[in-house]
Every structure is written in structure tokens, then in C-alpha cells.
Amino acid sequence: MSYEQFAYLYDELMQDAPYDEWVRFVKEKLDKYQVDGKNLLDLACGTGELSVRFAKEGFSVTGVDLSADMLAVAQAKAEGLLIPFFEQDMASLEGHEEFDIIGIFCDSLNYLQSDEDVRHTFTCVYSHLKDSGIFFFDVHSIYKISQLFINQTFTLADDHLSYIWNSFAGDLPNSVEHELSFFVLDEQTRKYDRFDELHYQRTYPVQQYSAWLEQAGFELLEISADFDNKEPQEQSERIFFIARKKPSF
The missing domain is CATH 2.20.25.110 (S-adenosyl-L-methionine-dependent methyltransferases)
Incomplete structure (x- = not known):
């Protein structure tokens, strides 16, 4: 998969994406689960659209993406904001501090090529979260x-x-x-x-994602669909997972 040219058209093609809904959703859930820290890793950040929005909401944001071209767009967009960006594969994430919150938004997890890549990503996320830190991600449903x-x-x-x-x-x-x-x-x-x-x-069945999260050491907090805080139904399109890192003793 190449993003070399697609990166410079991505924002125009995605101009109707519900980015504000993602921000609202995350803030609402952080309040619900009483998360005070605001150190957030936007993993697979793409052109930084959500990174910038979270930064403007008062989060301390770091962005990571596999595509240098996407990151070039993100850097330009984030001018004036203190958002460090790094070129890295989410399935082999390493070398970063621990975060209060890590998000893989906009169905980016669905671009991973194998079961092993998903499991490695969950393990990497776990190792980069503080104890009791929160992990958000959303995926396309099988439907x-x-x-x-x-x-x-x-x-x-x-x-x-x-x-x-x-x-x-x-x-x-x-x-x-x-x-x-x-x-x-x-x-x-x-x-x-x-x-x-x-x-x-x-993508994978909801039960498979849940099992992989638990194997990686997470406590699964909730699963919902389509921004409506309801359980996934047969024709739900986007599935949201929220998990918490269990403290390691």
C-alpha cells in the first residue's frame, strides 16, 4: 500500500469525516473513567487532523505514522503547536515515553496485514501506557x-x-x-x-479483538458502535473499543 500521492489528497477526500465526533467521544469517556492525565499518543495519526484537534483541546499530543508523506502534511498543519511526530509502524512501536491515553482512530487498525500484526500492536500499546492508562480504537465491522x-x-x-x-x-x-x-x-x-x-x-469478529486485548493485559471497559454508545448490532458499521491497562505488579 502506498500513501505517497494519496497523502496530499487525503484531507480533501476526508473532509466530511466526523473528526469532532471522535474528539467528543474520547473526552466523554475520559470523564466517565476519571482519567486525569492528558498525555495522548495518536497512533497512525495520518495527516494529523485529530492530533491538531486534541492539542487545541489541551492534550499533550504525540503523533506516530508509517507514512513520511502523511507526516509531512501533519507537520505543516500543526505549525505553531507543540506536537512531535515520528515515522514508525504501530506494530513495532518502541522508544517512546508512557502515555495516559493511546488512540488508533479512523479504522487505521484495519490496515494491518495479519493477526500477528494486530497482536503485536496491542502489546506495543500496552507497553507504552501508564498503569491504568486508556486505549481507544475503532474498526470496520464485518458487515x-x-x-x-x-x-x-x-x-x-x-x-x-x-x-x-x-x-x-x-x-x-x-x-x-x-x-x-x-x-x-x-x-x-x-x-x-x-x-x-x-x-x-x-477486520475480525468483536470476540477476537476482545480476546487479543485480554491476552495483551488489558481490561476491556466497553464496546459500542457508530458513536451512539449502544452495543453493536448486525448492521453496525464502526465498532469502538475502550480498554484499560491492568497494572503490572
Whole structure:
């Protein structure tokens, strides 16, 4: 998967994403679970949209992402804010301080390629949380992968940017491959440049994520869906997990 060119279009394509809902959700749950610390790691931070929002809400934010291009966008966006950014894979996170809060937002966990990567990520998150620290993440549901993505085509046709997005079943259970072709207007030549991206996502049953969290040493606090604080239903699209690091004695 490449984000080299996609990184510079990402914010425009995601301009309707409910970023404020993620911030509201996190703040509400931190109050609920009486978390006083505000040292937050935004893991797989992408272009830093949430990192910046959390920083403006008074959090001390660190951002980590695998893509140097995404981080370049994030650095520019965060000008004037004290947000350190690091290029690192979440499945091999190392060398950071311990945080009060770690979040993997915007279904970023679904980009991991294997069961082992997910388990390693949970272990890395555990080792970078303070005792009783809180871990947030959200993922696509199996319903969304299988019914709303696979064998679907999505299109956008604007004057300066268009795309064709085809989704196909991946080789592994509950996985999808997104084939995207972008057409971007070059303002100088008034011609369209084309580039292609292949993105892979995979999800797992709620029970599997729960088991991996417990194996990593977490106490599972709650599971909900679609920002509504209700238990996941058959047609829920986005599943939210909140877990707490059990103190190690």
C-alpha cells in the first residue's frame, strides 16, 4: 500500500469525516473513567487532523505514522503547536515515553496485514501506557467490509479531482482490497494526471479483538458502535473499543 500521492489528497477526500465526533467521544469517556492525565499518543495519526484537534483541546499530543508523506502534511498543519511526530509502524512501536491515553482512530487498525500484526500492536500499546492508562480504537465491522465495500464501486467527479474506487474481496477472511484511480488537474497544463493506489483492509469478529486485548493485559471497559454508545448490532458499521491497562505488579 502506498500513501505517497494519496497523502496530499487525503484531507480533501476526508473532509466530511466526523473528526469532532471522535474528539467528543474520547473526552466523554475520559470523564466517565476519571482519567486525569492528558498525555495522548495518536497512533497512525495520518495527516494529523485529530492530533491538531486534541492539542487545541489541551492534550499533550504525540503523533506516530508509517507514512513520511502523511507526516509531512501533519507537520505543516500543526505549525505553531507543540506536537512531535515520528515515522514508525504501530506494530513495532518502541522508544517512546508512557502515555495516559493511546488512540488508533479512523479504522487505521484495519490496515494491518495479519493477526500477528494486530497482536503485536496491542502489546506495543500496552507497553507504552501508564498503569491504568486508556486505549481507544475503532474498526470496520464485518458487515461493513462484506456488505458495504466488497464488490462495490464508488466514484467522484469534480473539476479538479475525480476518482474511481473499486473494492474486491481479499484473499483472507473479512478482508477487502480497494483499487483507486485518481485524476488530478494540473493547474499549469490544464491536463489531468492519473495515479493509482491499492489499499488493503481486514477486520475480525468483536470476540477476537476482545480476546487479543485480554491476552495483551488489558481490561476491556466497553464496546459500542457508530458513536451512539449502544452495543453493536448486525448492521453496525464502526465498532469502538475502550480498554484499560491492568497494572503490572
